[in-house]
Amino acid sequence: MRAENYEKSLILSRHTLRKAISLKDDNLIALSYNNIAANFDQLAESEKALFYYKKAIIYANKTNNYHLKNWISNNLGNIYCFDKREYSKGIYYYKKSLEYSIKIADSSEIAFTKLNITWAYFDIGKFNLGLPYLNYINKHYKKYEDESIIVALNMLNGMYHAHLNNTKRATFYFEKAIKLGKNGNEKSDLSFSHQEYSKFLFKIKNYKKAYENLHAYNQITDELNTEEKLKKLNIAGINLEIDEYKREIDDIKTKYKSDQQILLEKQSKNKLISIVIISILLLIIVFSYFHFQNKQLKQTNKLKNIESKIQENIITASINGQEMERKKIASFLHDNISALLSSAALHLTIFSTKNNNDSVEITKTKAILIQTHYKIRDLSHQLLPSLLARFGLFYALNDLCEMNSNSNIFFEYSSDVSAETRYNEDYEMKMYFIISELLNNIIKHSQASIAKINLKEINSELHILVEDNGVGFEIKQYPTIEGFGLNQIKARINTMEGKFTVISKPKQGTTIKIIAPIEYKAKPAV
Structure with missing residues (x-):
């Protein structure tokens, strides 16, 4: 130290x-x-x-x-x-x-x-x-x-x-x-x-x-107070990416409608021919009908899969934008607003000293400015945990488990990976907020007394296991809700080409397994 x-x-x-x-x-x-x-x-x-x-x-x-x-x-x-x-x-x-x-x-x-x-x-x-x-x-x-x-x-x-x-x-x-x-x-x-x-x-x-x-x-x-400033982030690229996804799905729908119209015209022609040669083309009409239905079903399923994939990408892009905005806002609050409040409090102190004015209003105003300064600093740390940026994912998760443990629930943290290990900054932020949301779900809904969080690194993949001894739930019945819930976590892991598994039954606790390919920290150019 x-x-x-x-x-x-x-x-x-x-x-x-x-x-x-x-x-x-x-x-x-x-x-x-x-x-x-x-x-x-x-x-x-x-x-x-x-x-x-x-x-x-x-x-x-x-x-x-x-x-x-x-x-x-x-x-x-x-x-x-x-x-x-x-x-x-x-x-x-x-x-x-x-x-x-x-x-x-x-x-x-x-x-x-x-x-x-x-x-x-x-x-x-x-x-x-x-x-x-x-x-x-x-x-x-x-x-x-x-x-x-x-x-x-x-x-x-x-x-x-x-x-x-x-x-x-x-x-x-x-x-x-x-x-x-x-x-x-x-x-x-x-x-x-x-x-x-x-x-x-x-x-x-x-x-x-x-x-x-x-x-x-x-x-x-x-x-004395100089600290490394967070890089300014711009989410314009994310917004462009979302617009591109929307345009892509619109193009697919348009193409689908065009294909459907062509098939309908073919069907109409076949019906006209069948009137002339019913006995000969009956099988052709039936075959054409089933062929059309099969193709339409395949196109519908393909469209659904594409829409699902695009929706997952949109969710991921939106959440990435939120995390970037968190960093941007935290940096702005810490480096600008907090500094301005400190300066205002100092100049107010000098003014009151210069004019021999120690009125109650000025004293209260200085107290409010100082209190606001500390609240903004605390808010910037909540938006972007400084331990995550400074020491990395594993140390931040260890601290998160210890801070959330209390007399009602104990979070047991274990990891085979050294606490000094660092990954790509964005990757660490993604995994930290995913695990943080899982811990929040346990605190809010599980009624558990013990929860275990284990991390392993196997073949360039991060294996995360989150277990609790709570009330559990019926997996088929958990709803799709707005916000960063289980479905949103699953969508995000899918876009990372990872795996997300939920195992739970009523009164038997819940186990969540995540496997995500590791994005290592880029080596500096020589």
């Missing part, structure tokens, strides 16, 4: 967790959950990080390991304060972390935690509550050699003197924090220093310098 190889770190942490659970070692279980959460924290997946940190603290509280309790509590405080902006919860966990730091007499951890508590109180304008913690660090800071503590300490002193309108002292501390931050490796501390200094400069109407620091803050923040 420290080497930023999060994929390998997550895989190893999962293995560690399984072994820790088998050993029933609460200390190792808590540590494993904390490591998984920390990886998600580094990947900016705050919801998943919070989920696993909460699991970690449950097991840590069963032990006497105050070092671990301190570590996890501090991480929870960071999530709530920095990502959720739920300061009351964040301060609660910071204070729990402080208790454990005092118990283990770790002066460095005590300093870090008191810095966090000071920042949390100062960020919500409760300077009187944060001041005792700041005074403690100012008194003892000389014994700390950690550069991040010194940078943060100067920034917090600058914030406090800015609150007191002490321009000289505030300027001294802010500029010292920025100077130390530039010489160090903690870009986040330097970013916060520029941000808080810009707020103070706006307050004292030094607008030029304020904008210089605001620009520095934005530049550093952009560097």
